[in-house]
Amino acid sequence: xxxxxxxxxxxxxxxxxxxxxxxxxxxxxxxxxxxxxxxxxxxxxxxxxxxxxxxxxxxxxxxxxxxxxxxxxxxxxxxxxxxxxxxxxxxxxxxxxxxxxxxxxxxxxxxxxxxxxxxxxxxxxxxxxxxxxxxxxxxxxxxxxxxxxxxxxxxxxxxxxxxxxxxxxxxxxxxxxxxxxxxxxxxxxxxxxxxxxxxxxxxxxxxxxxxxxxxxxxxxxxxxxxxxxxxxxxxxxxxxxxxxxxxxxxxxxxxxxxxxxxxxxxxxxxxxxxxxxxxxxxxxxxxxxxxxxxxxxxxxxxxxxxxxxxxxxxxxxxxxxxxxxx
Amino acid sequence: xxxxxxxxxxxxxxxxxxxxxxxxxxxxxxxxxxxxxxxxxxxxxxxxxxxxxxxxxxxxxxxxxxxxxxxxxxxxxxxxxxxxxxxxxxxxxxxxxxxxxxxxxxxxxxxxxxxxxxxxxxxxxxxxxxxxxxxxxxxxxxxxxxxxxxxxxxxxxxxxxxxxxxxxxxxxxxxxxxxxxxxxxxxxxxxxxxxxxxxxxxxxxxxxxxxxxxxxxxxxxxxxxxxxxxxxxxxxxxxxxxxxxxxxxxxxxxxxxxxxxxxxxxxxxxxxxxxxxxxxxxxxxxxxxxxxxxxxxxxxxxxxxxxxxxxxxxxxxxxxxx
Numbered sequence: 001x002x003x004x005x006x007x008x009x010x011x012x013x014x015x016x017x018x019x020x021x022x023x024x025x026x027x028x029x030x031x032x033x034x035x036x037x038x039x040x041x042x043x044x045x046x047x048x049x050x051x052x053x054x055x056x057x058x059x060x061x062x063x064x065x066x067x068x069x070x071x072x073x074x075x076x077x078x079x080x081x082x083x084x085x086x087x088x089x090x091x092x093x094x095x096x097x098x099x100x101x102x103x104x105x106x107x108x109x110x111x112x113x114x115x116x117x118x119x120x121x122x123x124x125x126x127x128x129x130x131x132x133x134x135x136x137x138x139x140x141x142x143x144x145x146x147x148x149x150x151x152x153x154x155x156x157x158x159x160x161x162x163x164x165x166x167x168x169x170x171x172x173x174x175x176x177x178x179x180x181x182x183x184x185x186x187x188x189x190x191x192x193x194x195x196x197x198x199x200x201x202x203x204x205x206x207x208x209x210x211x212x213x214x215x216x217x218x219x220x221x222x223x224x225x226x227x228x229x230x231x232x233x234x235x236x237x238x239x240x241x242x243x244x245x246x247x248x249x250x251x252x253x254x255x256x257x258x259x260x261x262x263x264x265x266x267x268x269x270x271x272x273x274x275x276x277x278x279x280x281x282x283x284x285x286x287x288x289x290x291x292x293x294x295x296x297x298x299x300x301x302x303x304x305x306x307x308x309x310x311x312x313x314x315x316x317x318x319x320x321x322x323x324x325x326x
Numbered sequence: 327x328x329x330x331x332x333x334x335x336x337x338x339x340x341x342x343x344x345x346x347x348x349x350x351x352x353x354x355x356x357x358x359x360x361x362x363x364x365x366x367x368x369x370x371x372x373x374x375x376x377x378x379x380x381x382x383x384x385x386x387x388x389x390x391x392x393x394x395x396x397x398x399x400x401x402x403x404x405x406x407x408x409x410x411x412x413x414x415x416x417x418x419x420x421x422x423x424x425x426x427x428x429x430x431x432x433x434x435x436x437x438x439x440x441x442x443x444x445x446x447x448x449x450x451x452x453x454x455x456x457x458x459x460x461x462x463x464x465x466x467x468x469x470x471x472x473x474x475x476x477x478x479x480x481x482x483x484x485x486x487x488x489x490x491x492x493x494x495x496x497x498x499x500x501x502x503x504x505x506x507x508x509x510x511x512x513x514x515x516x517x518x519x520x521x522x523x524x525x526x527x528x529x530x531x532x533x534x535x536x537x538x539x540x541x542x543x544x545x546x547x548x549x550x551x552x553x554x555x556x557x558x559x560x561x562x563x564x565x566x567x568x569x570x571x572x573x574x575x576x577x578x579x580x581x582x583x584x585x586x587x588x589x590x591x592x593x594x595x596x597x598x599x600x601x602x603x604x605x606x607x608x609x610x611x612x613x614x615x616x617x618x619x620x621x622x623x624x625x626x627x628x629x630x631x632x633x634x635x636x637x638x639x640x641x642x643x644x645x646x647x648x
């Protein structure tokens with residue numbers, strides 16, 4: 001099987017979907033001619049393959065990029081637009097929050113907005129808080145948006161293909177550090193359903209619910225703590241909206257313990273939602289209080305030791321697990 | 327340019343229908359709990375919707391805003407479905423989900439009404455892009471007000487439409503008020519259309535109370551757009567007779583100013599010209615007015631006797647198939 005990072009997996013998904021459907025086009029800042037030319041990046045080479053009619057480099061205009069997607073999708077195309085960094089979602093947010101998410105509903109179901117907003121996200125490249133800010137909880141809080149955050153190259157390919165074919169607006173958040181972490185990717189045309197979690201590791205003692213880059217952290221922590229006889233089950237949510245509550249709740253009923261792990265800051269973060277769902281559906285199965293392991297409530301700092309402090313680590317997770325396993 | 331009798335009749339009908347429709351709404355607003363939410367009217371500005379939509383083909387798209395009634399009616403939306411929507415009924419064009427402020431009527435290519443000020447232009451750019459992408463000979467018209475012209479999103483949209491030569495016509499209805507602010511209080515430049523120079527596209531200033539002048543200018547912009555020459559920014563000088571909403575006391579709007587603009591009402595202007603030139607007879611005019619009156623009364627009757635949606639219908643239409 002081919003093996004490469006999430007950047008190339010996304011590239012392959014885009015290429016395949018553009019070949020399959022002439023209505024699919026790409027737009028964003030530098031999606032065609034960018035300042036970097038690494039083949040490991042998501043849109044590398046697509047301008048050459050599909051031409052400037054379908055791979056549209058835009059001005060630095062996030063509202064217009066997102067509006068382009070809203071308008072083009074209601075007019076019958078399948079736009080895939082890119083927001084360069086997650087904090088710039090705020091500039092596009094009127095179009096996403098007030099328009100992409102609400103216009104189907106406002107139309108009484110007459111209009112459709114089958115668009116994908118790819119957002120590059122995640123801390124870890126030292127750029128500081130105006131370039132690193134995980135805002136998935138904002139998007140998830142907005143009815144009418146689906147929110148996808150893949151953790152592996154294979155998941156990214158299958159989920160992005162589903163997102164492009166989805167009849168609704170999908171916010172597809174890519175952790176940039178994962179662009180460079182290789183993994184196996186099937187060469188076939190396959191879809192991973194939106195709204196289906198994946199148990200990345202089976203275990204009996206504690207359920208760790210997480211997504212995106214933190215799945216890797218959870219799996220490493222699980223290997224470490226297994227040596228001490230503690231068996232973690234790692235549930236990769238993959239899609240925040242709609243949430244696969246069934247897989248989540250079944251896992252917690254089995255293990256009786258829950259830690260929710262994400263890189264985003266804590267207050268109002270999506271861990272709170274996961275925790276509440278578990279409390280409503282599986283409170284009686286909990287043998288110990290649940291724990292959240294998240295970024296602290298600070299903007300992401302730039303200096304390497306500060307940024308490392310910000311990003312939740314294996315040690316942070318292990319400490320939380322030990323608190324509830326006695 | 328000669329304008330056909332048929333086009334003139336179409337515009338007059340559209341002006342009268344919109345006015346009559348909104349007169350009815352003005353009355354309905356006085357009845358407590360009859361109309362949910364706000365009621366924002368375009369009374370006095372009807373020549374813009376009538377003239378612009380008369381210049382469009384059925385496949386052309388419009389994106390509209392708070393003062394949408396004349397735009398939607400001129401584009402051919404069903405008055406019954408609009409009235410029912412405004413009253414919050416299940417038979418409304420959007421099943422009661424939209425209310426008066428966000429009506430989408432895709433069956434007549436009125437693809438979007440947004441009441442986020444400045445929200446329309448980026449979406450119009452996307453629709454125009456789709457038209458260009460599919461090499462259709464269609465255009466998208468985006469109606470904004472003078473207040474919206476100060477939103478950053480409008481700048482982004484104008485710039486992108488210009489750079490990609492998109493078939494979008496940006497129509498600014500300068501009705502001289504943004505909320506409670508006079509034009510001079512929110513904008514220093516004498517004309518919004520002057521901003522077009524910054525995007526290297528034509529900017530045109532037109533009498534917005536003259537339906538025929540509106541029609542001619544929109545026809546020119548449409549020809550330019552389908553020719554591949556890109557967008558046009560047209561500013562129609564008109565006036566907001568009513569307040570920001572029907573609850574607005576309009577204390578900031580001088581009475582004599584309102585009266586002066588009402589004296590320039592677009593309806594007698596077109597009607598007078600058509601009668602003087604023998605395009606329409608007094609009898610035909612009376613017949614047209616009677617017919618329109620019946621259409622609006624039917625719409626109110628239809629809306630009033632339609633059922634409200636069941637509460638749990640609120641859960642439908644969030645996602646496809648939901």
